[in-house]
Structure formats: structure tokens, C-alpha cells
Amino acid sequence: MHTEQGAAYAGILGIGAYRPARLVPNAEIVEAIDSSDEWIQQRSGIKTRRFADDSETVIAMSVAASRGALEQAGVDPRQVDCVIVATVSHLLQTPSAATAVAHEIGTDQAAAFDISAACAGFCHGIALASDLVRGGSARYVLVIGVERLSDITSTTDRGTAFIFADGAGAAVVGPSTVPAIGPVVWGSDGEKFDLIRTREDWRDVLASEKPVMPHLVMQGNEVFRWASYSMAKVAQQALDRAGVTVDDLDCFVPHQANNRITDAMARAMRLPAHVRIARDIIDAGNTSAASIPLALERMIRDGEAKSGDVALLVAFGAGLSYAAQVVTVP
């Protein structure tokens, strides 16, 4: 039997983003949840977020973000062997969003599948893509994090209505001559399965007298404590496994869950002052699987991250599930 020979190393070759056109300030959210702009900013950091309109579907946003990533990478869509879409808000049970995206961007029938790892989905996708490239199963892999959380968030739920938002980010992963995606540190804690979840499954919905779209519910306090306490440790393990220290870091790109969680992690890790920290949440909200590529794309665009910089990605969310890795900025 023959085996595939993959690339010595893998790296992120390009990043792309799609942000829905409609900007939604806190003022538009507060009345339905008896809240205030001040409270939301103080508790989460969020000032505005974006909600997709009917034309900005999960697939359309994924395609737009992918085109940007492919362009930056200088990779033709026909060279893409595999498309991975991380999402929890593609509302068709089957087929996957990835097959439509692979077709629309013009791949040559690339392998395509979705993964469900909530806010940790993009970093799971990067880990898979890196191993596919190094294992020889694919040369170029497109990893997309995309959400339309506005579809599955209740506008009257005080614990979530101001947090969740929409958008898409994409990365092209391919061969590299130097190590550019570090070992992943990932895992799950299914004991905390109920902390962030859609409230009911489709059978419960159909059995109810007034069927409504199942929406996200979250025990915010518990999630806050878990993330602030545990994720700095996971981040440190990712640094250790990549053989770098906080002093070697240029950028810290945590999942944009809550600015106070980001602050707690940065403090616990004792990040030096020179490390630039992603704060995309301020005007993008929490876009779950899309948040890390969106935040990284913005740092590159704003000149806060430059090609060759060392960045630490840390993602965590429903499951609970988490994944972290050190990457080189494309």
C-alpha cells in the first residue's frame, strides 16, 4: 500500500472577511431587554454589531469571505482540495453549507463538509486543515467561520440579545516551508453541555402549541467564570507546545466573546504591553465561529498585525469546547 506524502509544514496563506452591511447600535437592542447602552458596554465592551439581511445568507457571506482569503493567498479556487465550514447557524440540516460554497467559489469538486464546534469552530478547522495539508490529503484547504446568530437569538432574551451577531471570516491553509501553524491544544467539557445551547430541538418545537425558532440560551455567569479561569491555561499550553513564550508574541486574538474575558485572560497570561490584543467585539459583537478570522482580518487591515507576526488564537464556546494554536500572520 502507498501512503500520501504531505507538506513538511502548513501555514495560513490568506485571510478574508465579510461583514453584513447593517450596523446595529446598542440603542436598537436595549428596549426589548430593559437594558442600557452603558450597561452593555461596561459588561461586554460591545457598542455596535452587524445583523445580516435576507441576501446575506450563510453561504453568500462565506463565499464573499473566501474570495478575499483566496485573493490574499494568491490561490486559484480550482487549487482548493477541501472546504471546511464552521457554523452553528446554517439552518438546513443537510446538505452542508460547505458543498454550496465549494461550488460557488469555483473549486473543482473539492471535498466539503461542515463542523459544529460553536465559537471554537474556526480553530478546530485550522487544526484539521493543517493536518490535512501535512498528511497529504489536501494541498490547499479553505476554512470558513460563519454565523447568522441573529436568526437564532431572541431579541427579548436579556442574557444573549446584546451579545450575538453575524458575519463570516475565511482562511486559506496550505504548504509552508517553515512551521506556521503550531500544535493545537483542544478539548471539550460536556459536563457543561447546557451552559450555552439552543433551548429546544426540532421535535420539542413541533410539539409546542406556538412553534418558534429554537434560540440560544446561555448561563452567562458560569460561562464567564469558566472562560476567564480555564482559557488562559489552554492558551499557555498552546504557547508551550509551539515552543514560544508570551515575549515572542506580537498579537493575541482570542474569541471575541466579551472584552472582560479577554482582559482576564491577558492578565492571567501576563501578556507584555507590546502584544496587540484583538478588540473587534466592540463593533462586531460576538460572531461565534466567525469572530477570530474577522478579528485577525481587521488587525491586518488596521496595521496592528503584519505578515510574519506571531499570533495566539484561543477559541471557546458551547459544548463546552475549546481550541488554541499559535500561527504566523499571512
Ligand SMILES: CC(C)(COP(=O)(O)OP(=O)(O)OC[C@H]1O[C@@H](n2cnc3c(N)ncnc32)[C@H](O)[C@@H]1OP(=O)(O)O)[C@@H](O)C(=O)NCCC(=O)NCCS
Ligand atoms: C452575559 C453577561 C454580560 C451578564 O453579566 P452578569 O454580570 O453575569 O449578569 P447577571 O446575570 O449576574 O446579572 C447581574 C445584574 O445585571 C442585570 N442584568 C442582566 N442582564 C442584563 C441586561 N441585558 N441589561 C441590564 N441588566 C441586566 C441582572 O438583572 C442583575 O441585576 P441585579 O444585580 O439587580 O439582580 C456575563 O455573564 C457574560 O458576559 N458572560 C459571558 C458570556 C459570553 O461571553 N458568552 C460567550 C461565550 S462563547
